[in-house]
Amino acid sequence: MIRVLLADDEPLTRAGIAAVLAADPGFDVVAQAENGRQAVELAIGHRPDVALLDIVMPVLDGIGAAAEIARTVPATGVLMLTTFSADEQIAAALDGGARGFLLKTGDPRELFAGIRAVADGAAYLSPTVAHRVIQQVSGNRLASATRARAAVDTLTPREREVLTLLGAGLPNAEIARRLHVVEGTVKVFVTSILRRLEVANRVQAAIVAHEAGLL
Incomplete structure (x- = not known):
């Protein structure tokens, strides 16, 4: 079973994603955070396989939280989740140690695939984000x-x-x-x-x- 930490400042969003993951017995949401600082603390305490972080959060945003989790809990793969895909945020998240990037508007199957890939030590970018990254870096x-x-x-x-x-x-x-x-x-x-x-x-x-x- 893949242990997941879910961080998003919107309670309804957290509940919705948690419900989607709960429908698959291969996932277990072990902790939920409402800001980036809390996400870092819970990652250190729970040592999840994957930390699923919203990119825009109070106290400490997802990019900052991703960098701290990658530094303090390197065994935890970080997967970013957002409603948009600004080039500078994609680059900052990946440079900070995130292993993947998903859009909230994507297919739930992408969520499952992304978490599994990151838990296995691979990288995962939703097709939309992958296209933007390749364009940006090229x-x-x-x-x-x-x-x-x-x-x-x-x-x-x-x-x-x-x-x-x-x-x-x-x-x-x-x-x-x-x-x-x-x-x-x-x-x-x-x-x-x-x-x-x-x-x-x-x-x-x-x-x-x-x-x-x-x-």
């Missing part, structure tokens, strides 16, 4: 593609295989199954890939994979 697309291909060329053939599957949003366990290796081997590959590409996390590596044309 800038000059030709130059970005050239840089991405040059970076990917430094990888071994096996690392490129792993990067392709990572870029498709697959968690380590599924990558291991497809490549017929143990999950620990995939983790070693991912660490090497991040180092060689000089990126901070799986989301940034996935962007490189897209820009390099691996997907």
